Amino acid sequence: MDEKLSVRTAGKPIRCRAAVCRKAGERLEIEEVMVAPPSPREVRIRIVCTSLCQSDITFWKLEVPPSIFPRILGHEAVGVVESVGEDVDEVCEGDVVIPTFMSDCGECEDCKSTKSNLCSKLPFSVSPWMPRYNNSRFTDLNGDVLYHFLFVSSFSEYTVVDIAHVTKIDPSIPPNRACLLSCGVSTGVGAAWRTANVERGSTVAIFGLGAIGLAVAEGARLCGAARIIGIDVNPDKFEIGKQFGVTDFVNSRKCGDKSVSQIINEMTGEGADYCFECVGIASLVHEAFACCRKGWGKTVILGVDKPGAQVSFSSHDILHNGKILCGSLFGGLKPKFDLPVLLKRYMDKELELDKFVTHEVKFKDINKAFDLLIEGKSLRCVIWMDK
Secondary structure, three states: OOHHHHHHHOOOOEEEEEEEEOOOOOOOEEEEEEEOOOOOOEEEEEEEEEEOOHHHHHHHHOOOOOOOOOEOOOOEEEEEEEEEOOOOOOOOOOOEEEEOOOOOOOOOHHHHOOOOOOOOOOOOOOOOOOOOOOOOOEEEOOOOEEEOOOOOOOOEOEEEEEHHHEEEOOOOOOHHHHHHHHOHHHHHHHHHHHHOOOOOOOEEEEEOOOHHHHHHHHHHHHHOOOEEEEEEOOOOHHHHHHOOOOOEEEEOOOOOOOOHHHHHHHHHOOOEOEEEEOOOOHHHHHHHHHOEOOOOOEEEEOOOOOOOOOOOOOHHHHHHHOOEEEEOOHHHOOHHHHHHHHHHHHHOOOOOOHHHEEEEEEHHHHHHHHHHHHOOOOOEEEEEOOO
16 A cells, blocks of 8 residues: 555545446446545545445346445455544454454354354444445535445445454455455355354255355365255356355256255255255245254355245144254354454465456456346456456
8 A cells, every 4th residue: 555645545535436326227437536534433445346246136137126226336356445434443444354344243142142143333234334334434525425235335436434344454365266255256255154163974965056165165165065065057057056065956947847945855864954045035044954964964045035025834844854044144153253363274375266266357357247147147246356
């Protein structure tokens, strides 16, 4: 970080480029915007690189609340601290940081507990505002408000993030790998590692082999799972999945007159020890639960379904089968504690991050990243802000 730049800009608005979404489904426009200085307990960050997540696509398309426009999307990133607001002592100018949509205030009962990663002081929501002040740090050149996204808004050369959403990392870690842990890979790996606590020698079934599902496979592999069954409609995903530890594959479009859960139960005998729903479809939650082993099986929901979607189960199934069904936000990880652990495992060549990055583009080509993900051609596309 150029210290002279920080001295020159600290406490003042910064004019920079951002990719602004002004209407659902429309291509992003690179615009000049103004980024206000950080308020108390906030940090202004120069984004080095950002990556595109399926959640960005979901909210880019969404036309109903909590959708709101114009908005600066993006929530997977790595950046350098440009300046800090009052009462910030965790980071300083020049530190390399990962912003996350999950807060980790370190003060509330949940953050102090080992049982939860759901901060109760700054709870997760799809808010268009900064979490403490319910206002925006972005305006366009006409002075009109631009809305935030998931407390990060990384599709901008500069952004402002609450300190509870910022984790300092080792600057030697390649930014185009570290940014993956800002959301998707952490969510999948964490779901296997923290939420499910997959045991060595166990059997895992993963519904959906997108980036999240493959990250679950990677997490299950690290935990020592003996069998990892991938379920997807795309047969090409099996070869890709093998790179992340997938041992078996079920094409859900070729199950004949049987359900996917019936196939999984036949393959495993008693059902999988752990099932993960990574698509966001209520019917797949039912299928995952149906092929989860009675007695101790655990089904973890990771997929983001459409607003208002519901799942229902008979009380008989819940009472008599002894299974567990739970959700997992950010893989159950506490960002400030767990992200450095995962990054160390990457540097120690245990956690595979390189295989997730299939494309890299310049900021001006951000819409190409959208096209690649929508067409199913990429897992993660890294977007460089200054290349």
